[in-house]
Amino acid sequence: MTTELPSTRRRGVLAVVLVSLAVVVSAVPSLNVALPGLARDTGASQTQLQWIVDAYALVFAGLLLPAGAIGDRFGRKPVLVAGLAVFAAGAFAAATADDPTMIIAMRAVSGVGAAMVMPTTLSIITSSFPAAERGKAVGAWIGVAGAGAIFGLLSSGVLLQWFSWPSIFVFAGVLSAGTLLAAVAVIPNSRDTTAPRIDIVGGLLSALSLAGIVYGTIEGPHRGWTDPVSLAAFAAGALGGGLWLAWSLRTPEPMLDPRLFKVRGFATGVLSITVQFFVFFGMVFIVMQYLQLILDYTALQAGLALTPMGVVIGGLSRRSPVIVGKIGQRRAAGIGLVLIAAGVLVLSRLDADASYWLLLCGLLPIGAGMAFATAPATTSIVDSLPAHKQGVASAVNDAAREVGGTLGIAVLGSILNDGYRQGIADNAPSDAPPEAVHGAQESLAAATGIAHHLGARGEQLGRVAVDAFIDGYAVAYTASAALLVVTAAGIVALGPRGGRKAEEGTGTVPRPGRAASDGQPDHADIPRNSNIAADGALAADATGS
Template identity: 40%
Template sequence: MEPHENTGHPRRWAILGVLVISLLVVVLDNTILNVALRTLADPVHGLGASQGELEWAINSYTLVFAGLLFTFGVLGDRLGRKRFLMVGLALFGLASLLSAYAQDPGQLIATRALMGVGGAAIMPVTLSIISNVFDPRERAKAIGIWAGAVGLAVAIGPVLGGALLEHYWWGSVFLINVPVVVLGVVLVAALVPESRDPRPGRVDVLGVLLSVVGLVALTYGIIDGGEHGFDRPRVWLAIVGGLAVLGWFVAHELRSDHPSLDVRLFRVPRFAAPVALVGLVFFAAMGVMFFGAFYLQLVRGYSPLESGLLFLPFAAAQLIFAPRSAAMVRRYGGRAVAGVGLLLTAAALGAFVLIDADTPIWIFSALGFVQGAGMANIMPPATESIMSALPREKAGVGSAVSNTVRQVAGALGVAVLGSVLSAVYRNDVATAVSGLPGPVRDAAQESISGAYAVAGRLGAGAPRLIDAANTSFVSAMHWAAGVSALVALLGFVIVLRWMPGRPVIETDARPATERELAGTA
């Protein structure tokens, strides 16, 4: 084979377009959900969901998604990636239809979990198909476009969700997924080639069960503690139990001859560092987006559509800079590009500490643009580093690791930063609501959404309660933003210490992880 021959599929760019559509349906739903949170919390126009239930509406999807990624990454490699993509799209569409007609928060949480099953079948095969249809020399550019599609979904989601909520009922934000799924299934069937691992491994059933149980228990404890306080044994039983099960999961994976996640990979810095980086960035970012939706719609009084438009600069920055990150890495190296991206992200997150109820709104959007630009120069080089460390036939494993860490970290970010938000808000607003009757006081102290609902029945006392709730929420938002900025700075330290620098020409044809694990054996 000639050294300059392109080993990619002849229709690889059209295939990438189809994969982008498949990716859009997964990311679109979560970004739409962010602007629908206030509506879902409304007992009249929504489901009357509490803040804890809203967090679980996000996390039920994420935890099922993350728990099944290990297995579905392996099954996609074994049974056929095209087949798994089509099944995942169909299941995601069905679950979206069921979510649109949920009758209470419990049903929505359950149908969102079913959507997580579909998403887990979709996400890992999109990246693994990219690795299989693109020549390694073009893969970084393709992954940059793939990451830019996330920015496109972030851009479309809040605006589309806001427009739907202004004209239709809340279920329309889930129903919109159905036509996108239908289009995706048709295009996948027509264009995407089938591919699989010629030497597939067995499914690690126990590993999957341990990961799901451990993650659900840990996140449940964090959410429940944030909503009702950490001074109860049940909370710590869930947290400590979840950590113990996850420890069992790691021990099992080390002993297994067919692990769902080969934890030995984390001994290799060029694999482990970008994985940790992805986790830290999404931990920080998802928590900020969670409280940002409440800040815009309640404290500032913007409609869902207006809130979606104010998130556009964040999405636009990702869409602009992510496809260009591959060229930046070739010129300056992954360490320099990701390091600058992390500093921009940490600066933007830290600056949210200065945002209050009267800050000019363009500053909020400008900070979103800076954060988006920073993240656009973190995710593509980190993802490419993870994917390039493994051979093509094992691409599903690399994709599963990258996406699992991203989703789990995002879930824990919402849980931990949501807990910080709830605890500080509850403490700060306590004095202002102390004179209210018991059930009304509890509702107003639980969340800012509850305070606004109570204020609607107070008459002349409403403005004072709303002012106190807004002040308490902004104070809580400052604490959550500060924690997220510190997490991003921790990622910067990891980049400086372990992230690969400029690309080098390899003389050994084996994947990086195989060479380095052999060296440590």
């Protein structure tokens, strides 16, 4: 239901929801800039650095769909306000912590708040703006969602020029608290009176599956891949996934109907978005440490170094719908993914003496590839479902992005960590104290500090650590490129040919116990608990399809 508001009030609503979105979207990249300093000050290991970033992303991704459903059912304004409050509380608490474990815990708290904020911002737009203005408002939402990474990198870089890493949490907390006050004054309340019940069991099982896989992946290099804890985590993830599938196929109103993945365009679109952000988030996590710890960039210089990639993404994204219309979704998606792969392969060639120009030669094709690949993937998801199920399409699109990013930081970070630890173990100087070697294995920041403390004896250990880090991320980037190429080939072979099919009844998902071959489109079992209202033209307008 759309709330009639004066135009000046609508502008205020849009400003508040866009700032709210920027706060939660920028929280991952903003902290990537601070990881080297945070590791030096707190003694965080490489595994703990992964958790500091991924604890937020994991909770954010795991709760995104159920949080959107809660807002739709019980009121979007109170959920947004509560989410901003929880996010701010976690940020302020993290700013006062000096222990990595405490920071990880508070990042998870902020992740809960972020999951409440992001889906409600888009729901508020769709319930507050008339159809004639909704496309532009959602377009602004998409722009902020994409530009949030660059905002986070640059704002953190500026802060770290004069302050230490806690200032990033303080800034996020203050911005969140200020936005909360504005939300209380400006945002109208709305809810979906016909929203279905919330699938609590499905939400818990999907969160268990994701948490188990991420935990096992991050802890594997440190504990050992055959350690009982690592194996138990993977087993819990597999069990949670299996139970979620069984539950979702039987319950009448699942959080996400698995039958949707029988729709080719939907499945390939979700796959593409997941893989894109798997590589993108993992790449940024690694390259920010490389720039600061190996090339000795300042935090601001590191943030500025990645800005051209964001400029390319923003500039080409406006043109990508036109290009997609000319060459087709499958070709555009394939070209985009291959461009990202080419850029990542260039980054895999970076060494301790690399120039910025080599880095730029990797970043520009990554930016171009993201611009070309994201629009076709989102359009494939949207076009695969009929008009009254666009809320599901948008919710899954957001969830795929966050899940992909969470897994990318976990998997690529663990490939790096595994190679780094093994490289030091294999090549450490024979005269280096065992405790120094063990400490150097925790993180490159730790190795740098230990090498400096040992003086002349530590120079070789420091060089070994740098080489091990470079070798580790080269393997991670090469694996990323291979994944992108395989995904591109699969999408070109299996993806939709293009053109809107939703009105023609594609995306048909059978009701449990009924066959889809009865010739009647039946979407009764696709849930409407999503992060936007079911407006048939909304997602298509927003993506330029």
